[in-house]
Amino acid sequence: MKALLCKQHGLPETLVVEEVADLEPGKGQVVLDVKAAAVNFPDTLIIQNLYQFKPELPFSAGGECSGVVKSVGEGVKHVKPGDRVIAFTGWGAFAEQVLADAAAVIPMPPEMDFVTASAFVMTYATSYHALVDRGELEEGETLLVLGASGGVGLAAIEIGKALGARVIAAASTAEKLAVCKEHGADELLNYESEDMKARLKELTGGKGVDVVYDPVGGPFSEIALRSTGWRGRFLVIGFANGEIPKIPLNLTLLKGSSICGVFWGDYVKREPDNNIKDLFALFEWLQAGKLKPHIAGTYSLEDGPKAIRALMDRKVSGKVVITPGEV
Structure with missing residues (x-):
């Protein structure tokens, strides 16, 4: 099989496509023929040896994919060869085959296509866990x-709109904000050209926002926290900016607010039953048309480095997907 390999830690341009041995499942494992694999922010870190998981070289990045079960190991009962599934692997999915623990493999909803399936669960389940469980966002x-x-x-x-919230979308360009509007945002804020603090005060009538969803970090985090209202909740999702902000904790005291960490990967391991309930709720919303995943583009395995680079340079709205197999 072919795989997009990281043979030395570095930038996406150092990755290479090579032939490697086919995979065989061990006890409790599943081998998939990968049809589509979404590119996520951790993929940009793991190839640079900057992520909390550090696989041995050489390896393929890619922690989220969809495909067809090729073979199963001893003890695997809930899927069988030929089944269409979604899998979470940590790494390894940017290849024609991937090995996954059976517990991290779930059947695809019958109405989903492979590209959408590969790009749906990690982003939507993270946001659902953040807003519903950690942020307790209310109508x-x-x-x-x-x-x-x-x-x-x-x-x-x-998800915010599905829960009945008023959503303010903040992004860095008019083009990105236009995409946000298409997906239901009520208000738009360009934090590169507008005074974020003044604009949020205006939009909330001085009351402040109830919940902040922050996957970016950097200089805007503190401004956002200062713009929360009484009992506000600040959700720490990640640090796409590359800068982990240092927050004055007196802000939480003055506002009676909370800073809540969101680590969906560990939530899945520690509370698997709750995660399954979340997924059922999300699949129902998807079927009802409340959720519309935005796929910005698909890339061949050979063009995988370009997909990772586009995400790394923050040129992507929505998700980009690598397609090692025919979809």
Whole structure:
């Protein structure tokens, strides 16, 4: 089989496509023929050896994919060869085959295509866990989404609207904000050209926002936290900006507010039953048309480095997907 390999830590341009041995499942494992694999922010870090998981070289990045079960190991009962499935692997999915733990493989909803399936669960489940479980977002509250045109940002907008919230989308260009509007944002804020603090005060009538969804980090995090209202909730999703902000904790005291960490990957491991309930809710919303995943583009395995680079340079609205197999 072919795989997009990281043979030395570095930037996407150092990745190479090579032939490697076919995979065989062990006990409790599943081998998939990969049809589509979404590119996520951790993929840009893992190839640089900057992520918390550090696989041995050489390896393929890619932690989220869809495909067809090729073979199963001893003890695997819930899927069988030929089944269409979604899998979460940590890494390894940017290849024609991937090995996954059976517990991380779920059947695809019959109406989903492979590209959408590969790009749906991680972003939407992260945002659902963040807004429903950690943020306790309620109908009628105001949600501010930073980095709103990215994959998790657009998911947060749609989930916020499904929950009945008023959503303010913040992004860096008019083009990105237009995508946010298409996905349901009520208000738009360009934090590169507008005074973010003044604009949020205006949009909330001085009350402040109830929940902040922040996958970006950097200099806008503190401004957003200062713009929360009484009992506001600030959700820490990630640091796409590359800068981990240092927040003055007195801000939480003055506003009676909370800073909540969101780590969906560990939530899945620690609370698998709750995660399954989340997925059922999301699949129902998808079927009802409340969620509309935005796929910005698909790339061949050979062009995989370009997909990772586009995400790394923050040129992507929604998700980009690598397609090692025919879809």
